Amino acid sequence: MSWALIPLTEEQREIQRTAAEFARSEIAPHSDLWDRQATFDRGVLARMGELGFLGMLLPPEYDGLGLDTCTYLVALEEIAAVDASVAVAMSVHNSLPTQMILRWGTAEQRERFLRPMARGEMLGAFALSEPEAGSDAASLRMQAERDGDCWVLNGTKAWVTSGSDAEVILVMARTDSAAERRGARGISTFIVTPDLPGFHVGKKEDKMGLRASPTVQLNFDNLRVPAANLLGGEGKGFVYAMQSLDNGRLGIAAQALGIARAALEHATRYAAERRQFGKPIKEFQAIQFKLADMATRITASRALLYAAAAAKDRGEPITQFSSMSKLFASETAMWVTTQAIQIFGGYGYVKEYPVERLFRDAKVTEIYEGTSEIQRIVIARELFARGE
Numbered sequence: 001m002s003w004a005l006i007p008l009t010e011e012q013r014e015i016q017r018t019a020a021e022f023a024r025s026e027i028a029p030h031s032d033l034w035d036r037q038a039t040f041d042r043g044v045l046a047r048m049g050e051l052g053f054l055g056m057l058l059p060p061e062y063d064g065l066g067l068d069t070c071t072y073l074v075a076l077e078e079i080a081a082v083d084a085s086v087a088v089a090m091s092v093h094n095s096l097p098t099q100m101i102l103r104w105g106t107a108e109q110r111e112r113f114l115r116p117m118a119r120g121e122m123l124g125a126f127a128l129s130e131p132e133a134g135s136d137a138a139s140l141r142m143q144a145e146r147d148g149d150c151w152v153l154n155g156t157k158a159w160v161t162s163g164s165d166a167e168v169i170l171v172m173a174r175t176d177s178a179a180e181r182r183g184a185r186g187i188s189t190f191i192v193t194p195d196l197p198g199f200h201v202g203k204k205e206d207k208m209g210l211r212a213s214p215t216v217q218l219n220f221d222n223l224r225v226p227a228a229n230l231l232g233g234e235g236k237g238f239v240y241a242m243q244s245l246d247n248g249r250l251g252i253a254a255q256a257l258g259i260a261r262a263a264l265e266h267a268t269r270y271a272a273e274r275r276q277f278g279k280p281i282k283e284f285q286a287i288q289f290k291l292a293d294m295a296t297r298i299t300a301s302r303a304l305l306y307a308a309a310a311a312k313d314r315g316e317p318i319t320q321f322s323s324m325s326k327l328f329a330s331e332t333a334m335w336v337t338t339q340a341i342q343i344f345g346g347y348g349y350v351k352e353y354p355v356e357r358l359f360r361d362a363k364v365t366e367i368y369e370g371t372s373e374i375q376r377i378v379i380a381r382e383l384f385a386r387g388e
């Protein structure tokens, strides 16, 4: 679908072509099987690392491509249009752990982790949520107690994307549980590697969609993480997580956009092929109106997302725009995939046609990295803060 509203540079078009070609040749042939069998293919991410897709926002000194946010999102949308499960691993890795280490890591932490992460030799994950702390992330209970040169971590993280396969996990834990400092201020961030004794991969979720992306619980049982793995300042972990999610939510918006765009493309082609009452169904206004509304909402989502990403690239605050982008794109993806199924009729409801998976995959974009309700809270708070 047309990108006319957002003129891409020659470099962006080249990256878009490369991502689309990679997705078509290396991902598309396997996506249905991966979805059916809930298989996570680490090899495909390794190849994406070789092409630079896992270090898109990292500077060349750390083997990254040093690209801006807009260019990264162009590539992410292409991957998501073919396989939203692969896209979420790419989004989390590029937006959260790599950026957190780049921004708040010590020179030693950046040296140790960023190059292998940029090359895709180490996959990153982000562990904030817990079984009892989802939308209310600041109520997390994972404990970290200082013991000599280490912090000792105890607790359970939940809903960790790529958590079973990641080599670097950014873990938010409570380092100060003194009564007066409970809540957001007593939380710190640790760089955890799965080789540390006491790290256990727990329950793997059996999900409705995004089945080829492993979502797991992680159990920490007296896990001793070296003090050198504390990221940034003690007690600043919650603010780091929130600031990082401002970026992460742009990635999820691009993922939602890719899903929605793919649904529109499939539905448009199907409407031209499928004949009922003696003519292709695209000749019925009921179908044309659906497709027109789908295209309009997708174009509006993209315009909002790229305006937000451009603001980020200019160094402006994006908390509200990022939430707006994620909210609008994810609700668009859910709405568009629902319409696509309606256009396919019974064929949309079976696994033989692609829109069934797109519909299942779309739903989680309204849930993770902050539900639609949380995005509305963030948007509304900013209105009140500015007295609008």
Ligand code: CAA
Residues within 6 Å of the ligand: 088, 092, 126, 128, 129, 134, 135, 136, 137, 138, 159, 160, 161, 184, 185, 238, 239, 242, 243, 245, 246, 319, 368, 369, 370, 371, 374, 377, 378
């Ligand atoms: N940027 C910078 N600082 C921020 C911030 C932001 N975007 N948002 C909050 N903060 C700061 C506040 O200024 C405050 O700092 P001070 O204490 O210094 O004043 C501190 O963080 C606490 O903020 P709040 O009082 O606003 O905290 P809250 O408890 O009311 O929670 C919330 C706010 C928006 C509801 C937050 O909890 C939230 O976003 N919840 C949703 C959680 C979420 O998105 N989880 C996603 C899990 S990760 C995931 O899904 C990844 C994946 O695998 C795909």
